[in-house]
Each structure stands twice: as structure tokens, then as C-alpha cells.
Amino acid sequence: MGIFRGWRLLFLSLPLLVFVPLLFSVSELHRKPNLEQDLSKNHAKKFDHLVLGPAAGQGLPNRLQCQGLKALNKTHSLPSSRMLSSSDNISFVTVFAVYNSSQIACRDDKLCNTVIVGNASYNKVERSMAILDTFINFIQVSVPKSNVVILSDPASELPIHRNNVHLLHIHGDYSREKLMLQRIKSYIAFLETRYEEYIQRKNHLDNYIFTDSDVAVVDDLGDVFKKYPDFHLALTFRNNKDQPLNSGFIAVRGTPDGILKAKIFLQQVLEVYNSKYMKASRMLGDQLALAWVVKSHPSFDVKRFTRPEAFLDEIHGASVLFLPCAVYNWTPPEGAGQFHGMPLDVKVVHFKGSRKRLMLESWNFYTSYAASDYSDMLCLILRSGRTKYDF
Numbered sequence: 059m060g061i062f063r064g065w066r067l068l069f070l071s072l073p074l075l076v077f078v079p080l081l082f083s084v085s086e087l088h089r090k091p092n093l094e095q096d097l098s099k100n101h102a103k104k105f106d107h108l109v110l111g112p113a114a115g116q117g118l119p120n121r122l123q124c125q126g127l128k129a130l131n132k133t134h135s136l137p138s139s140r141m142l143s144s145s146d147n148i149s150f151v152t153v154f155a156v157y158n159s160s161q162i163a164c165r166d167d168k169l170c171n172t173v174i175v176g177n178a179s180y181n182k183v184e185r186s187m188a189i190l191d192t193f194i195n196f197i198q199v200s201v202p203k204s205n206v207v208i209l210s211d212p213a214s215e216l217p218i219h220r221n222n223v224h225l226l227h228i229h230g231d232y233s234r235e236k237l238m239l240q241r242i243k244s245y246i247a248f249l250e251t252r253y254e255e256y257i258q259r260k261n262h263l264d265n266y267i268f269t270d271s272d273v274a275v276v277d278d279l280g281d282v283f284k285k286y287p288d289f290h291l292a293l294t295f296r297n298n299k300d301q302p303l304n305s306g307f308i309a310v311r312g313t314p315d316g317i318l319k320a321k322i323f324l325q326q327v328l329e330v331y332n333s334k335y336m337k338a339s340r341m342l343g344d345q346l347a348l349a350w351v352v353k354s355h356p357s358f359d360v361k362r363f364t365r366p367e368a369f370l371d372e373i374h375g376a377s378v379l380f381l382p383c384a385v386y387n388w389t390p391p392e393g394a395g396q397f398h399g400m401p402l403d404v405k406v407v408h409f410k411g412s413r414k415r416l417m418l419e420s421w422n423f424y425t426s427y428a429a430s431d432y433s434d435m436l437c438l439i440l441r442s443g444r445t446k447y448d449f
């Protein structure tokens with residue numbers, strides 16, 4: 059049948075373990091996974107090849123059902139087989155910083171921490187470029203008429219030359235320590251420029267979706283703007299008391315009002331970030347500030363975060379749509395968190411932390427399989443999403 063064209067599978071059942079990992083070699087034969095080594099390593103080991111666990115959520119309604127790596131629900135038909143109109147006029151916007159490779163300490167080739175995915179080997183800089191590339195690949199398949207805008211430091215020369223991908227330089231401090239802070243500033247500057255161009259020259263406005271670059275968009279997101287016609291900006295939420303909002307996905311409606319309200323909202327977030335959360339600036343400051351701005355609105359009911367259903371609320375003058383992370387920013391829970399599987403209508407998968415290898419492996423899987431949709435790849439992600447990888 060040629061189902062796994064160009065793929066070699068090696069399944070090893072380990073009946074002695076409660077959590078039964080399956081080793082899945084996607085690369086060359088001479089990189090055969092070493093069973094004994096994998097068994098002896100402790101749980102903190104970061105894997106350099108795909109490792110599959112059980113598929114969570116089997117038997118639950120509205121969760122993806124998998125048989126091995128075969129999806130029993132084919133829910134993610136690709137745009138070639140349906141109308142394209144709803145994906146018109148979306149721009150995905152991401153902030154990306156490249157770090158000068160000559161500044162990465164690397165005395166000995168063997169210590170350079172090169173990783174191999176499929177046939178390609180990547181050093182640290184190449185790794186983040188590969189993630190950005192894969193981010194674009196997914197978007198161009200899932201939302202073919204959209205644009206991608208990369209906001210970056212004028213000092214960095216990004217070697218990205220692809221159709222419908224635009225590089226926009228915005229001055230700022232893109233150092234690792236300040237990146238989350240800079241990201242909000244860059245979003246604000248971007249929206250400001252769009253707004254001014256519209257006022258002065260009646261430039262055309264797109265709907266904008268600001269995302270992290272370690273996400274795979276696996277469905278058309280134009281539907282959000284159609285299904286919920288009244289929001290200015292949209293955020294993703296989860297049932298997490300301390301960090302109910304994730305900053306990895308922010309949608310902004312491409313109307314003058316939407317752009318302006320979203321800009322003012324983000325300026326409030328920036329102010330709170332600066333005044334309250336500067337100590338957390340490296341990682342979580344923006345999410346804490348986002349949550350603070352939302353929760354500080356007097357009539358906001360935080361109980362709404364406990365149910366994974368979209369809702370609309372007015373926050374400090376902006377109409378904000380809250381979308382469940384389960385669908386628009388899906389990531390398997392870390393560590394021992396409860397895991398109920400993958401919703402059938404998942405639209406965005408977020409490869410947080412050390413899952414980034416899985417993002418590249420998933421794209422390779424999807425293209426090698428010559429699949430007509432993403433469903434089987436989603437089974438791969440579902441089964442491998444809790445593995446810690448070497449990225």
C-alpha cells in the first residue's frame with residue numbers, strides 16, 4: 059500500500075512498563091533507536107527521535123480516535139478540496155529574533171549540540187529557522203491565501219524568501235531577556251502603522267492573527283472572523299487559575315475600530331507588564347499582564363474560564379472574544395496534568411517548550427505520507443505530545 063512511503067517504523071512493545079512507549083524511527087537506518095539505552099535512562103531524558111505514548115481520549119466523544127497512527131476520524135480536510143473564500147485577507151504575524159551564530163559558544167564540533175531531524179541536521183540557529191519555516195509551511199497549506207508577516211530586529215538578516223511572506227523591521231531590544239516585552243511593543247507598533255496607513259492612504263486592512271512561531275495552524279482560521287462578527291480582538295484561555303490566558307494567539311479584526319481597540323488594549327497590557335511584572339520579563343510577564351488586565355475589569359466573571367466554550371465580553375472598551383485553548387491553542391498538558399486527548403475540531407497546535415522537534419517531525423510525517431489531510435499526523439502529535447525532546 060505504500061502507506062509509509064520512505065518511512066521506516068520500528069515498534070517495540072515494552073510490556074513491563076505501565077506507560078508503554080513505542081519507539082518510532084523516522085530517520086536513517088543507521089540511527090536505529092537503542093532500546094536498552096532508552097529503557098535505562100530516567101524520565102528526564104530528552105529524546106532525539108520520535109517516542110510515542112498511548113493516545114489519550116480514546117472512547118471519549120468529540121476527541122480524536124486513533125488506531126496506531128491511523129486516525130479514525132477524518133476531520134481535517136485540506137483547502138484544495140473545499141471553498142477557499144473564508145481564508146481571504148488573513149495575515150499571520152509573528153515576532154522572530156535570530157541570534158548571531160558566532161556568539162553561540164561552540165568550541166568543539168561535537169559539543170555544538172547539533173540535532174538531526176529526518177535527513178537534515180541543525181545547529182541552534184538553524185533549528186529556530188527550521189521552526190519558522192515549518193510554521194510558514196503549515197500556514198501555506200492550511201490557509202493558502204493568507205500572508206505571513208515576520209516582525210524582527212533591523213539588525214538581523216533573516217534568510218526568508220518565500221511567496222506571501224513579508225519581513226518587517228521594527229526597532230527594539232530583541233535580546234532573550236526582553237523578548238516577551240519586545241513582542242508586545244512590536245505588536246503595538248505594527249497595529250499603529252496599519253492604522254495610520256489606513257487613515258492617511260485608506261490602505262487595505264487584513265484580519266491579523268498574532269502567534270508564536272512554534273505553532274502549526276491545521277485548519278482555516280478565517281471562520282473565527284465570520285462566526286463571531288462582533289469582536290475587536292480574540293484571546294485564548296484555559297482553566298488555569300494563575301495563568302488563564304496564553305499570549306501565543308491573538309486575533310485582531312481588520313477594521314479601523316478593531317485595530318485601534320486592539321492597540322489600546324495591548325498598550326494597557328504593556329503598562330501593567332512594565333509596572334508589575336518586569337521581574338518575569340523573560341517568560342511569563344506578558345501572560346500575567348494579560349490576565350491582570352482582563353481580571354481587573356469589574357464585571358468580568360473568571361468562572362467562565364472553567365468551561366471550554368468561546369464567549370464574548372467587553373473589557374475596558376474593547377469587545378474581546380475568548381476562545382478555548384483546547385481548539386485554538388492546543389498543547390498537551392505538562393507532566394502529570396490530566397490529559398483528555400485532542401478535540402476533533404482542533405485548529406492550532408502549540409509545540410511549547412521541548413516539543414519543538416515534534417513540530418518538524420510532524421511536518422515531515424505529513425509530507426512523506428503524502429496524506430490528503432492532517433488527521434493521521436494529528437494522531438502522531440496526540441501520541442507524542444508529552445515526550446520531552448532535544449530541541
Ligand SMILES: *[C@@H]1O[C@H](CO)[C@@H](O)[C@H](O)[C@H]1NC(C)=O
Pocket residue numbers: 120123130131402
Ligand atoms: C470518530 O471515530 C469513531 C471511531 O470510528 C466513531 O465511533 C465516532 O463516532 C467518530 N466521531 C465523530 C464525531 O464522527
Ligand SMILES: *[C@@H]1O[C@H](CO)[C@@H](O)[C@H](O)[C@H]1NC(C)=O
Pocket residue numbers: 146147262263
Ligand atoms: C481583501 O483584500 C483585497 C485586496 O487584497 C481587498 O480588495 C478586499 O476588499 C479585501 N476584503 C475584505 C473583506 O477585507
Ligand SMILES: *[C@@H]1O[C@H](CO)[C@@H](O)[C@H](O)[C@H]1NC(C)=O
Pocket residue numbers: 158159160161213
Ligand atoms: C556576529 O558577531 C560577530 C562577533 O561578535 C561579529 O563580528 C559580527 O559582525 C556579528 N554579525 C552580525 C550579523 O551581527
Ligand SMILES: *[C@@H]1O[C@H](CO)[C@@H](O)[C@H](O)[C@H]1NC(C)=O
Pocket residue numbers: 064176177422426
Ligand atoms: C532523505 O534522503 C533520501 C535520499 O536522498 C530521500 O530518498 C528521502 O526521501 C529523504 N527523506 C526525507 C524525510 O526527506
